[in-house]
Amino acid sequence: MSAEKSGSFDDIVRLAPDAVQPVVRRLRDLVLAADPETCLVVQLGYRAANFGVGTKKMTESYLHIIPHARWVNLGFNYGVALDDPDNLLEGTGAKMRHVKIRSMAECANPALVDLIRSAASERKNALGYN
Template sequence: MPIFQINVSVILQMAVHRNQFKTTQPAAGRITPEKFLSGFPPTTQALAQRLRELIKQTVPNCIEKVYPGWRLLGYRVLIKNKSHYFCFIAPLPDGVVLGFEYGIFISDPEGLLQGEGKQVRQLTVKSQKGIRSRKFAAFIKEAAELAALPKRELVRKQLANETAAIPHSSC
């Protein structure tokens, strides 16, 4: 018989409380997005700021967090007390990357999204003129919706994509 018993519901409640606290108040020592961006050239800061505004306008209740190790700003959408990562802004010396966690599934008939991996797709923006607000907002909205899907739906979509990519030979 174990000396102590782990109460999973208490641990989950603690985790939810901790995550809610993180989203409402910056902890002492946590880097702010403004501070993070201050290390980049002014043009990069302006591009990142415009994209930050667009993300927040498109997904008003999103959670913004600096990931200094990855050198990016990450965005999460909160669904039923659980946050789901959906996009990021990665500043560069000469521009900004706007990336989407489940970008492979985003509708992109113009072929604007870049990337070769199994999941993530991104846009590289070098100037204010390169920000196509309506198109980018549509990508952001769809990315948030995809992130909120149950994992089984994403797996189903991924399997469908992989099956479609397999060349079929005729006998």
């Protein structure tokens, strides 16, 4: 499958193992509630749902959801620029960080919504949308 092949969010859910499908859906709902104007682009080859201020994956996207066998990565494309007082972010990349979400209970952490809002704000400010 081509990495660039587009699809729907439901396709991402279907590609995810049954155990993490509810987490995938809940994370999407959190993103949409935190940033109702977000642009969603699904790349089936990466098994990723990207959220951003536009369709460009590396510059306009601020967050992605990627399901794995036992968790879902809530990835922040510019995570190094975000305040993370609860130390949820993991990773050592030059820009990206992620949070591994393993359960619906972890989705209820209000710090996740703060990170999502912060990520959306960072991209909007960096690209001059505010």
